[in-house]
Amino acid sequence: MKKYQLMAPGPTPVPSQALLAMAQPMIHHRTPEYEALFTEVRRGLARIFQTQTDVVPLACSGTGAMEAAVVNTLSAGDTVAVVRAGKFGERWVEIGKAYGLNVIELAAPFGQTVPAERVAEALGKTPSIKAVLTQHSESSTGVLHDVRGFAAVTRPTDAILIVDAVSSLAIANLETDAWGVDVVVAGSQKGLMLPPGLGFCALSERAWARAKTSTLPKYYFNLIQERAFVVKSEAHFTPAVSIIVGLREVLRMLEAEGLPQVFKRHDRLARATRAGVEALGLELFAKATPSPALTSVHAPRGVDAEKIVAAFSKTHNITIAGGQGEMKGRIFRLGHMGYAAEFDTISALAALEQVLAELGVPVDFGASVRAAQKVFAEKP
Amino acid sequence: MKKYQLMAPGPTPVPSQALLAMAQPMIHHRTPEYEALFTEVRRGLARIFQTQTDVVPLACSGTGAMEAAVVNTLSAGDTVAVVRAGKFGERWVEIGKAYGLNVIELAAPFGQTVPAERVAEALGKTPSIKAVLTQHSESSTGVLHDVRGFAAVTRPTDAILIVDAVSSLAIANLETDAWGVDVVVAGSQKGLMLPPGLGFCALSERAWARAKTSTLPKYYFNLIQERAFVVKSEAHFTPAVSIIVGLREVLRMLEAEGLPQVFKRHDRLARATRAGVEALGLELFAKATPSPALTSVHAPRGVDAEKIVAAFSKTHNITIAGGQGEMKGRIFRLGHMGYAAEFDTISALAALEQVLAELGVPVDFGASVRAAQKVFAEKP
Numbered sequence: 001m002k003k004y005q006l007m008a009p010g011p012t013p014v015p016s017q018a019l020l021a022m023a024q025p026m027i028h029h030r031t032p033e034y035e036a037l038f039t040e041v042r043r044g045l046a047r048i049f050q051t052q053t054d055v056v057p058l059a060c061s062g063t064g065a066m067e068a069a070v071v072n073t074l075s076a077g078d079t080v081a082v083v084r085a086g087k088f089g090e091r092w093v094e095i096g097k098a099y100g101l102n103v104i105e106l107a108a109p110f111g112q113t114v115p116a117e118r119v120a121e122a123l124g125k126t127p128s129i130k131a132v133l134t135q136h137s138e139s140s141t142g143v144l145h146d147v148r149g150f151a152a153v154t155r156p157t158d159a160i161l162i163v164d165a166v167s168s169l170a171i172a173n174l175e176t177d178a179w180g181v182d183v184v185v186a187g188s189q190k191g192l193m194l195p196p197g198l199g200f201c202a203l204s205e206r207a208w209a210r211a212k213t214s215t216l217p218k219y220y221f222n223l224i225q226e227r228a229f230v231v232k233s234e235a236h237f238t239p240a241v242s243i244i245v246g247l248r249e250v251l252r253m254l255e256a257e258g259l260p261q262v263f264k265r266h267d268r269l270a271r272a273t274r275a276g277v278e279a280l281g282l283e284l285f286a287k288a289t290p291s292p293a294l295t296s297v298h299a300p301r302g303v304d305a306e307k308i309v310a311a312f313s314k315t316h317n318i319t320i321a322g323g324q325g326e327m328k329g330r331i332f333r334l335g336h337m338g339y340a341a342e343f344d345t346i347s348a349l350a351a352l353e354q355v356l357a358e359l360g361v362p363v364d365f366g367a368s369v370r371a372a373q374k375v376f377a378e379k380p
Numbered sequence: 381m382k383k384y385q386l387m388a389p390g391p392t393p394v395p396s397q398a399l400l401a402m403a404q405p406m407i408h409h410r411t412p413e414y415e416a417l418f419t420e421v422r423r424g425l426a427r428i429f430q431t432q433t434d435v436v437p438l439a440c441s442g443t444g445a446m447e448a449a450v451v452n453t454l455s456a457g458d459t460v461a462v463v464r465a466g467k468f469g470e471r472w473v474e475i476g477k478a479y480g481l482n483v484i485e486l487a488a489p490f491g492q493t494v495p496a497e498r499v500a501e502a503l504g505k506t507p508s509i510k511a512v513l514t515q516h517s518e519s520s521t522g523v524l525h526d527v528r529g530f531a532a533v534t535r536p537t538d539a540i541l542i543v544d545a546v547s548s549l550a551i552a553n554l555e556t557d558a559w560g561v562d563v564v565v566a567g568s569q570k571g572l573m574l575p576p577g578l579g580f581c582a583l584s585e586r587a588w589a590r591a592k593t594s595t596l597p598k599y600y601f602n603l604i605q606e607r608a609f610v611v612k613s614e615a616h617f618t619p620a621v622s623i624i625v626g627l628r629e630v631l632r633m634l635e636a637e638g639l640p641q642v643f644k645r646h647d648r649l650a651r652a653t654r655a656g657v658e659a660l661g662l663e664l665f666a667k668a669t670p671s672p673a674l675t676s677v678h679a680p681r682g683v684d685a686e687k688i689v690a691a692f693s694k695t696h697n698i699t700i701a702g703g704q705g706e707m708k709g710r711i712f713r714l715g716h717m718g719y720a721a722e723f724d725t726i727s728a729l730a731a732l733e734q735v736l737a738e739l740g741v742p743v744d745f746g747a748s749v750r751a752a753q754k755v756f757a758e759k760p
Contacts, residue, residue, distance in 0.1 A: 006406055011621060014406045022622070023403035026386055026394045026575060028699045059441045059577050063617040064600040098599040189618060195406060197439050197577045197620035217597065219478040220444040237443040238569060240577035240620070241391060242402075319408045 002317035007348050009139045009294040009321055010167055011189035011196050012338035015253065018194060018246035029241050030234070037248055038233040044251030045200070048169065048192075048259065049184055051176040055202045056226050057247075059240040062166035062187030065199025067095055068221035069162050069183045070133075073207050075215040076100035078130040081122045081159070083114045083150070087140035087324045088164060092133040099216055104129065110141045110327055111285045111296070116149030129159045131182075136168035139190075140324045142286040142296030142333060144172060151179040160207050166190055167293045169200075170254055171266045171337050182207040188243055190293065191262075193250045193338040198243045264380070266292040269336040269345050272375040276349040276368030277334075280356065285331045293337040296323075298330065300361050305332045311355040318351055342376050382697035387728050389519045389674040389701055390547055391569040391576050392718035395633065398574060398626035409619050417628055418613040424631030425580070428549065428572075428639065429564055431556040435582045436606050437627075439620040442546035442567030445579030447475055448601035449542050449563045450513075453587050455595040456480035458510040461502045461539070463494045463530070467520035467704045468544060472513040479596055484509065490521045490707055491665045491676070496529030509539045511562075516548035519570075520704045522666040522676030522713060524552060531559040540587050546570055547673045549580075550634055551646045551717050562587040568623055570673065571642075573630045573718040578623045644760070646672040649716040649725050652755035656729040656748030657714075660736065665711045673717040676703075678710065680741050685712045691735040698731055722756050 006013045027033050045055040058065055074080065080101050082092045085108035096103040106122055108114045114134075123129055132154050136147045147163050154161040160182035165174055169184070170191030176184050181204070188198035201223055203211065211224050220237065229236045254262055270292040274284055277297050285296035299305035306329050309322040323331040334348050349368040357363045386393045407413050425435040438445055454460065460481050462472045465488035476483040486502055488494045494514075503509055512534050516527045527543050534541040540562035545554055549564070550571030556564050561584070568578035581603055583591065591604050600617065609616045634642055650672040654664055657677050665676035679685035686709050689702045703711040714728055729748040737743045 004405055004407075006408060008408045008410075011406050011408060011618065014622075019403040019405075022575075023399040025384055025399075026391050026569075027384075028386060028388045028391060028701075029576075030388075030701070031693065031699055059439070060444065060600065061439045061618040061620070064440065064444075067600045095599045098602075099597045187618070189406075189621075195402075195620065195622035196409075196618040197623060217479045219475045220440065220447045222478075238391065238441040238567070238576040240441070240575065241569075242575035242622075243577065313411065319411055321408075321410070 005318040005347065007335050007344065008319050009333050009335040010337065012193060012335060012340065014193055014195060014246070015250065015339050017253065018249040021249045022242045022246040024245065027241060029239050034241070035233040037244065041244060041247050041251060042230070042233060044255060048251065048254060049176050049202045050174065050178065051202050053202060053204060054227055054230050055200050056223055056230050057239065057244070058199045058201065058221065058226070059197065059237065060199045061196050062185065062199055063091065064221065065185045065187065065201050066091065066164055068199070068201050068223060069185050070095050070099060071216040071218040071221055072214055072223045073160060073162065073183060073210040074099070074101060074130055077102065079104060079126060079128045080131045080133055081106055081119065081129050083119070083132070083134035083145060085112060085114060085141065085143060086110055086135065086138035088135050088138055092164070096133070111143060113143050113145050113289050116146050116153050119150050120153035123153060123157050123159055131160045131162050133162045134164070136163050136165045136174055137172060137291040137293045139167040139291070139294060141327070142291050142294050144168070144289050144291040146289070147174060147181060148179050151181050155180040160210060167337065168291070170262055171293045172291065173263045176202060188247070191338050192247065194243055194246045197240045198247065265341070266337060268375060269340055269342070270295060272345050272372035273334055273336055273349065275371040275375050279367045279371035280353065280363065294333050294335045296331050296333045299332060300356065303359055303361060304329050307359060308332045308355055311358055312351060315355065315358060316351050318348070345372055385698040385727065387715050387724065388699050389713050389715040390717065392573060392715060392720065394573055394575060394626070395630065395719050397633065398629040401629045402622045402626040404625065407621060409615055409621050414621070415613040417624065421624060421627050421631060422610065422613060424635060428631065428634060429556050429582045430554065430558065431582050433582060433584060434607055434610050435580055436603055436610050437619065437624070438579045438581065438601065438606070439577065439617070440579045441576050442565065442579055443471065444601065445565045445567065445581050446471065446544055448579070448581050448603060449565050450475050450479060451596040451598040451601055452594055452603045453540060453542065453563060453590040454479070454481060454510060457482065459484060459506060459508045460511045460513055461486055461499065461509050463499070463512070463514035463525060465492060465494060465521065465523060466490055466515065466518035468515045468518055472544070476513070491523065493523050493525050493669050496526050496533050499530050500533035503533060503537050503539055511540045511542050513542045514544065516543050516545045516554055517552060517671040517673045519547040519671070519674055521707070522671050522674050524548070524669050524671040526669070527554060527561060528559050531561050535560040540590060547717065548671070550642055551673045552671065553643050556582060568627070571718050572627065574623055574626045577620045578627065645721070646717060648755060649720055649722070650675060652725050652752035653714055653716055653729065655751040655755050659747045659751035660733065660743065674713050674715045676711050676713045679712060680736065683739055683741060684709050687739060688712045688735055691738055692731060695735065695738060696731045698728070725752055
């Protein structure tokens with residue numbers, strides 16, 4: 001028996017509480033039952049998004065919510081600046097171009113970030129920039145971008161800040177209202193521990209005002225129309241009912257743990273993973289500003305990273321992820337987000353040791369586990 | 381104890397086989413496991429859609445798939461003809477207008493249909509029409525439109541036929557390839573017996589050719605890009621994994637039953653429901669061409685239809701639906717689609733009798749049940 005373990009940077013494992021809640025008989029979405037469910041969910045979402053405004057759920061994956069953010073706040077020909085330092089930064093560029101935006105790329109090599117000063121510089125140089133688009137956690141590289149810094153330089157300008165928090169919501173602290181982030185985009189399958197299929201957009205009042213003048217065509221993703229239903233705890237179009245049912249469960253779990261502790265847990269798991277990986281002599285890919293959602297690691301010299309991913313799966317029934325785009329074969333990525341705890345990290349590191357040994361890399365068995373345990377033994 | 385029964389025109393009950401399959405641990409979508417799952421699903425979908433071409437699933441509800449059909453096959457300024465005879469016909473009009481199409485409305489009063497001759501006439505009068513858009517089953521009114529007839533008149537022209545089959549797929553016969561339907565749009569939560577959250581588009585080669593020249597902006601719903609992944613049994617963006625897992629189960633169930641029998645079952649349930657309703661002296665709303673997916677019924681004189689819906693729910697824990705838009709308060713709708721069988725219909729009719737009696741309408745108890753049983757007793 002090899003127990004299946006999902007340790008990829010999303011989708012992440014779903015807790016049994018949510019799986020079983022979603023396995024209950026289907027309910028209809030135009031009923032008092034659904035309204036009661038959604039009223040609780042709305043309150044919980046506002047707390048998790050750290051905002052006073054309405055969080056709008058959409059039946060789509062994270063990319064759909066990214067598109068919704070763009071088509072509701074911008075118009076064809078608008079100039080935007082995109083922080084591009086990974087596959088998901090590239091996705092912002094692609095969406096912008098698909099909708100006829102004039103995209104200024106603030107690029108950094110994969111594995112690195114773009115300092116807030118560069119964003120400020122771009123805004124100073126091109127005052128017509130209508131929006132800055134970025135990831136919070138760039139899950140293709142494992143880098144956490146400085147959203148707080150971006151917000152500080154965006155806020156005094158006419159540009160709104162649109163943040164893809166798909167792999168950071170309920171993982172890394174993101175103070176939407178307090179920092180002045182205008183649009184936060186998220187998905188269900190990362191920190192929220194649910195199956196994929198739900199996207200979210202949270203807009204500041206500044207962003208809602210923009211939505212009124214945006215001329216990009218939209219229908220399914222029309223957030224102004226959807227919001228009119230959300231405030232009544234209803235949905236414009238048929239919602240992903242079962243995932244909303246699961247959402248109530250995970251929101252209760254997150255509420256019970258407390259958001260500060262949720263962030264602390266992810267930070268500990270990330271630090272333990274990094275310590276373990278380095279104890280094996282491996283090199284971290286995202287050195288300066290690693291994300292607490294996942295750890296990206298250079299494959300040892302002479303080893304194809306895809307072989308490491310395959311061995312995790314074939315020999316140990318554990319799903320991790322390889323590199324994406326230009327990093328394919330060069331890095332592997334260990335997820336530790338959402339429904340992840342200390343002994344998942346211990347298992348992942350022990351498996352990594354065994355996989356490396358199987359691939360002929362000399363390994364001091366237990367070294368990475370020991371390093372992780374030392375992190376876990378630290379006083380909180 | 382009041383057992384909960386979902387008898388609305390979608391979402392519909394989900395069989396336990398699918399609920400429990402979806403409650404299994406989450407799997408990752410970039411793995412051989414997912415590819416094997418999706419390979420089976422692809423084959424099953426092609427059979428259910430009665431097409432040789434690739435059916436493209438999208439993580440969205442039916443409306444998202446409707447929008448995908450439009451933005452992939454048309455360009456701004458194109459003229460389209462819309463069969464508008466209910467709320468979902470209106471939705472085609474709204475989507476068309478949101479994307480700058482020139483919409484010719486072929487309207488009929490709610491509860492009626494538009495004859496194929498009127499479509500032919502419109503095509504003759506306006507040869508620039510690029511597409512005809514229609515529902516198959518208009519679930520707001522309970523009418524089944526003559527898609528076969530529409531296809532016959534559309535096929536010889538340059539116009540493609542786009543059919544919203546959200547509430548007819550795996551319910552009413554729709555021979556996509558044989559009839560020459562160019563785009564079939566569907567959702568997961570009706571005949572496919574799944575939770576909402578998956579949409580589908582099946583395009584003919586003629587429609588795929590159109591997709592190459594369509595200039596409407598799109599990214600998340602770009603079907604050409606998505607198809608490139610579908611043919612490899614992969615997905616461009618994170619798919620709604622759990623619903624795809626459930627889809628394998630329901631496709632196996634539908635396969636075991638056999639598509640002709642699936643259509644026959646729905647036809648029998650619909651005929652039994654109509655016979656039962658008429659045995660109570662109630663008037664059907666969709667007289668000429670009723671849908672096998674649902675039965676829409678005029679409330680008895682002097683009774684608010686919303687009160688009937690409320691009594692079903694409050695007294696008997698059964699969800700049915702009222703009228704939508706202009707029909708609110710005037711009709712109620714009984715769904716009998718998807719995971720629905722004879723004794724569900726019997727229950728619905730018995731409950732209807734009890735509800736009417738509770739609302740002070742004179743009722744001959746058992747009359748509607750008897751009428752339905754006579755239909756069920758007919759030789760197949």
